[in-house]
Structures are given as C-alpha cells and as structure tokens.
Amino acid sequence: MTKLFLGLCTAILISGWALASPPARAGDASAGSDVFKTECSECHSIKEGRNKKGPSLFGIVGRKAASLPDYQYSDALRGKTDWVWTTDKLHEYLSQPAKQADPGTKMKYDGLSDAKQLDDLISYLSTVH
Amino acid sequence: MLSFLHRRTPRRPKKMLPWCGLAALLLLASSAAQAIPAFARQTGAACADCHAGAYGPLLTPYGMRFKLNGYTDTDGHGTKIPLSAQLSEYHTAPARGPSSTALTEADLYVAGRISDQFGGYAKVESDYAGHNNTYNTRLTNLDLRFVAKELKLGGKDFTLGVSVNNSPGFDDPVDVLPAATSISPSGGSGPTGTFLSQASANSPANRVIGANVYGLYDSNWYGEVGTYKSLPTSTQDRLGYDISGDPGRISDTGYFRFAYMKDMKRQFFSAGLVGLTTKRQLQRIGPSDNLTDLGYDLTYQFIGNRENIIQLAYSNIMERRKYGSTPASPTVPGLIALPRGVVHDETLTATYTFLQSYSLQVSHLRSNGTRDAVRFGPFGNPDTTVNLITLYWTPFGKDDSFTSIANLKLAASWFRFTRFNGVTNNIFGVPFGVAQTKPGDLNAFSVSASLAF
Numbered sequence: 001m002t003k004l005f006l007g008l009c010t011a012i013l014i015s016g017w018a019l020a021s022p023p024a025r026a027g028d029a030s031a032g033s034d035v036f037k038t039e040c041s042e043c044h045s046i047k048e049g050r051n052k053k054g055p056s057l058f059g060i061v062g063r064k065a066a067s068l069p070d071y072q073y074s075d076a077l078r079g080k081t082d083w084v085w086t087t088d089k090l091h092e093y094l095s096q097p098a099k100q101a102d103p104g105t106k107m108k109y110d111g112l113s114d115a116k117q118l119d120d121l122i123s124y125l126s127t128v129h
Numbered sequence: 130m131l132s133f134l135h136r137r138t139p140r141r142p143k144k145m146l147p148w149c150g151l152a153a154l155l156l157l158a159s160s161a162a163q164a165i166p167a168f169a170r171q172t173g174a175a176c177a178d179c180h181a182g183a184y185g186p187l188l189t190p191y192g193m194r195f196k197l198n199g200y201t202d203t204d205g206h207g208t209k210i211p212l213s214a215q216l217s218e219y220h221t222a223p224a225r226g227p228s229s230t231a232l233t234e235a236d237l238y239v240a241g242r243i244s245d246q247f248g249g250y251a252k253v254e255s256d257y258a259g260h261n262n263t264y265n266t267r268l269t270n271l272d273l274r275f276v277a278k279e280l281k282l283g284g285k286d287f288t289l290g291v292s293v294n295n296s297p298g299f300d301d302p303v304d305v306l307p308a309a310t311s312i313s314p315s316g317g318s319g320p321t322g323t324f325l326s327q328a329s330a331n332s333p334a335n336r337v338i339g340a341n342v343y344g345l346y347d348s349n350w351y352g353e354v355g356t357y358k359s360l361p362t363s364t365q366d367r368l369g370y371d372i373s374g375d376p377g378r379i380s381d382t383g384y385f386r387f388a389y390m391k392d393m394k395r396q397f398f399s400a401g402l403v404g405l406t407t408k409r410q411l412q413r414i415g416p417s418d419n420l421t422d423l424g425y426d427l428t429y430q431f432i433g434n435r436e437n438i439i440q441l442a443y444s445n446i447m448e449r450r451k452y453g454s455t456p457a458s459p460t461v462p463g464l465i466a467l468p469r470g471v472v473h474d475e476t477l478t479a480t481y482t483f484l485q486s487y488s489l490q491v492s493h494l495r496s497n498g499t500r501d502a503v504r505f506g507p508f509g510n511p512d513t514t515v516n517l518i519t520l521y522w523t524p525f526g527k528d529d530s531f532t533s534i535a536n537l538k539l540a541a542s543w544f545r546f547t548r549f550n551g552v553t554n555n556i557f558g559v560p561f562g563v564a565q566t567k568p569g570d571l572n573a574f575s576v577s578a579s580l581a582f
Contacts, residue, residue, distance in 0.1 A: 034434040037434045037435050038394050038395055038432075038433070038434055038435075041178070041435070041528065042174065042178045042191040043174075045173075047528070050173070050528075051173050051204050051205075051206065052172060052173035052174050052178075052204055053172060053173065053202055053204060070206070071205065071206075072205035
C-alpha cells in the first residue's frame with residue numbers, strides 16, 4: 001500500500017513537473033518546409049555553403065550566431081557573441097521584426113506572427129543538417 | 130528584349146508580301162525573353178527567386194524589390210563579373226508563307242552593381258535580319274539607377290531612387306506596362322497604338338533617353354515622375370537603329386507612375402496609374418501632335434509555396450491625340466483627316482507556373498481607336514485583336530536544380546489574330562478578284578530554345 005502511495009505521488013510529481021515546464025516546440029517539419037519556401041527561401045538557402053542575401057541555414061539550429069566564415073554578417077550580429085541559434089532563440093528572433101530583435105541587422109524581415117507556422121518552420125530547420 | 134510587332138517594319142524586305150512580313154515579325158517578337166544570370170551570381174539567388182518561371186521577364190515580388198533597389202542587392206561575396214549572354218534559336222511556321230529556322234537573337238548584357246547605391250544594366254542585341262544571314266546589332270534596353278535605401282519618412286521605410294532609361298515604362302517595378310513586359314497590342318497601317326505601347330509605329334522604345342525620380346513609401350506606395358527626350362537620328366543610327374523608325378522630336382514630355390503594391394508573401398496584388406504627355410513632331414519639323422496617355426493597371430499573383438504560381442496582369446492605356454495637321458486623303462478628294470482622336474491599348478495576361486519550371490501563358494491584346502479614313506488604312510479603322518499563347522519549360526534556375534544561375538527555355542508559341550485593320554476578312558482591302566488575306570493568315574506557330582548564362 002505504501003509502495004502504491006509512493007508510486008502515485010511520484011507519478012503526480014512527474015506529471016506536475018511536465019505540465020509546469022515550458023511547452024516543447026512541436027511543429028510539423030513537413031509543413032515547415034512550405035513555410036520556409038514562402039518566408040525564407042528568397043534570401044536563404046538550406047544548402048551547405050550556399051549563401052544568398054542571407055547566410056546558408058544548413059545546420060542553423062545549434063549554430064553560434066555569425067559563425068559562418070564565408071558570409072559577411074552585420075556588425076550588429078557579429079557583436080552578439082553569446083547568441084546561439086537554439087530553437088528557443090530562433091523562436092524569439094523570428095516572432096518579431098528582425099530590426100527589433102537585432103537593431104542594426106542587415107536582415108529585412110517583419111517577423112512571423114502565426115505561432116503554428118513558426119513552430120513548423122523551426123521544426124523544419126531542425127532537420128536541415 | 131523584343132516587343133510585340135514593333136520596330137521591325139523597316140527591315141521588312143520590300144518585295145515580300147504583307148502577310149509574309151508580318152509573320153516574320155511575329156517570329157522575332159516571340160523571343161521576348163529576358164534573363165540576366167549576372168544578377169543571380171551577384172545575389173546568390175536563383176533565377177526562380179526573381180522570375181516565377183525561372184526566366185524573365187515576369188517578376189515575382191522579390192524580383193520587384195531587387196529592381197526597386199537599383200539592382201544593387203548582393204550576397205556580399207566580392208565583385209562578380211557583370212556580364213551575361215542569351216542565345217535564342219527559333220523555328221517558325223506561319224499560317225501562310227515558308228517556315229524558317231534561325232538563330233534569331235544573340236544578346237550581351239552588362240549588368241550589375243557598382244556600389245550599394247549604383248546599379249543597372251544595358252543590353253546589346255543582335256537580331257537575325259532574315260536575308261543573307263546577316264545580323265543587326267543594337268543597344269536595346271538601358272536602365273541605370275541610383276538608389277538611397279533604408280531611409281525613414283514619417284517613421285516609415287522609404288526608398289528614393291533615380292532611373293535613367295531609354296523607354297517610358299521600362300523601369301516599372303510592377304512589370305505590367307508594355308515597355309516592361311514587351312507585350313502590347315500590334316497595329317495595322319497608320320499611327321495605331323499609344324505612345325506607351327511598344328507596338329506602335331515609331332515607338333519611343335529604346336530611341337529616347339529619360340530620367341525618372343521614384344520613391345517607395347512604407348513598402349507599398351510607389352510614385353515616379355520623370356521626363357524623356359528623343360535621341361537625335363544620328364545617335365539612333367550609331368546605336369544600330371534604322372532611322373525610318375524614329376519616334377520624331379518629342380518635347381515638353383512628362384511621365385508619372387503611381388502604384389499601390391501589397392506583398393503578402395503567399396499573394397501579391399497591385400493597382401496602378403500611368404500617364405505621359407508629350408508634343409511630338411513626327412517628321413522633326415512642322416506642327417506638333419499633342420499626345421496624352423493615361424492608363425490604369427491591376428495585377429494579382431498567387432505564389433503560395435512556389436509550386437503552383439498564378440499571375441494575372443491587366444493594363445488599359447488610353448491616348449488622346451490633338452494632331453498638329455489634318456492632311457487630305459490622297460485618294461478621296463475633299464476628305465481630310467480628323468484633328469483629334471483617341472486610341473486604346475488593352476492587355477490581359479494570365480500565367481500559370483508549375484514547380485517554377487512549366488508555364489502556360491495566355492495573353493489577349495486589343496487595340497482600338499477613333500475611326501479616321503485618312504490616317505488609318507485601308508478602312509480607316511485601327512482596331513486589332515490578337516492572342517498569344519506560350520507554353521514553356523525551364524529545367525534549371527532553381528535552388529535545387531543542376532544550376533541555379535543559368536537556364537534553358539524551351540518554348541512553343543502561337544500568335545493568333547482575330548481582327549486586323551478593324552476587319553475580320555480581307556484585312557488589306559484588296560479589290561475583288563485578288564487573293565484576300567484574313568487575320569488568321571497572320572498567325573504563326575513557333576518553337577524556340579533560349580539559353581541564358
């Protein structure tokens with residue numbers, strides 16, 4: 001009985017912790033591919049080493065900001081030495097106008113206000129490596 | 130870029146039957162392709178980023194922004210060679226007359242940015258002359274720009290630029306005006322077509338020089354004003370033009386263009402106005418004709434995820450004319466030309482593009498105007514109706530294709546006339562007993578291969 005009680009308490013605690021923690025990004029990478037084509041593909045390529053007006057997004061998730069050696073980043077982004085493009089960072093950055101997220105950036109983007117599309121996009125970018 | 134049925138008349142062999150000459154013109158006109166891979170190398174973008182079918186001239190909203198930014202955008206990766214070339218081979222089968230196959234056009238583009246503020250391009254075009262395998266070489270398109278980007282006006286983004294170009298409407302960012310699309314209604318005998326139409330007789334296209342100041346406010350509102358002056362005939366001759374196509378001396382010329390453009394990423398629409406007023410001495414001496422063009426245009430694009438793209442464009446331009454002289458009819462005693470007139474040019478184009486590679490384009494072109502028995506022969510009626518249907522395939526020029534910065538265009542085109550010189554039969558008004566020509570006799574089918582690199 002004591003074991004059952006302890007087990008239930010553990011289950012409740014784990015469930016409570018899980019519910020209290022920030023929601024995981026649960027986007028649809030397949031749908032995110034379409035979002036990428038619509039929102040990003042004119043200025044960014046997902047091919048490794050292929051820069052357009054913006055840098056290649058190959059392996060972007062987990063990459064240190066302004067770290068591609070063959071792309072000329074803005075001074076503003078080069079100054080963000082502590083930025084790493086985690087999914088959370090990408091979410092924060094892409095959900096608002098780029099000039100607001102990083103004043104001085106070269107990137108011209110108004111931000112993606114649709115939360116689902118943003119999750120889908122980031123899920124897709126996570127697969128590009 | 131070649132436009133529909135324009136500027137070719139002087140080259141028509143004198144002994145050729147009228148319908149033969151027109152069919153040959155149709156062949157040349159159908160090569161109105163425009164691709165400048167030097168821009169793709171400069172920006173790192175694929176051809177398909179700027180052109181829905183990965184080959185010009187139809188622009189995507191991204192391509193429009195590139196044009197508005199003075200062709201100066203870059204991938205920041207050093208200076209690129211600002212040269213491109215295009216070769217076009219055509220086989221044409223006119224409804225009447227012999228079929229022909231020829232390398233019809235070879236183009237050289239000098240295109241690129243000089244700095245963040247200066248960019249542009251110039252095109253030198255060699256066209257098959259149709260006899261003795263000779264080619265005529267001319268300076269055709271010219272668009273040099275200065276642009277100041279990322280300005281603020283009332284807290285909103287503002288772009289200010291200057292375009293020096295050689296054809297009114299060629300610098301249109303929406304890419305719907307005749308000079309930008311190279312599609313405009315053809316005309317019959319006489320001064321048919323508006324001044325802004327590429328197809329009008331003695332069109333100003335590439336034979337004038339002008340400077341326009343333009344601004345883009347809040348990414349949506351476009352405004353432009355400018356003026357043009359015709360090049361001296363000696364300069365036209367040096368640039369490779371037959372002076373019989375001289376647009377005449379134009380003066381007091383004013384041009385404006387306003388448009389509202391809305392890019393919603395998956396869709397785009399625009400509504401615009403265009404106007405031009407000028408005084409023209411067609412013979413460079415004597416009284417001037419006063420011409421006032423006023424037009425409106427609408428465009429819509431469904432872009433989606435780029436797999437199925439639909440582009441619709443409509444333009445309607447009206448021209449009011451106050452003629453400087455009223456000549457008498459050479460054939461009917463006592464009949465004189467009208468002192469005023471109005472002409473209209475209308476173009477409706479629908480394009481569907483699948484996978485940025487397979488396109489079907491259908492255009493309906495119509496020109497009409499005030500009846501004038503002296504000015505418009507043989508029936509005094511300038512009305513013409515034409516359809517242009519083009520199917521083409523462009524295998525490259527996409528991010529995931531063999532090359533993203535060059536392309537091949539394989540196309541099949543069909544020109545179909547339903548009205549010419551205002552009539553649907555005996556369009557040249559020959560007497561009874563002489564072989565008559567129907568509008569359909571001007572039709573032509575062509576297949577072509579164009580290579581841009």
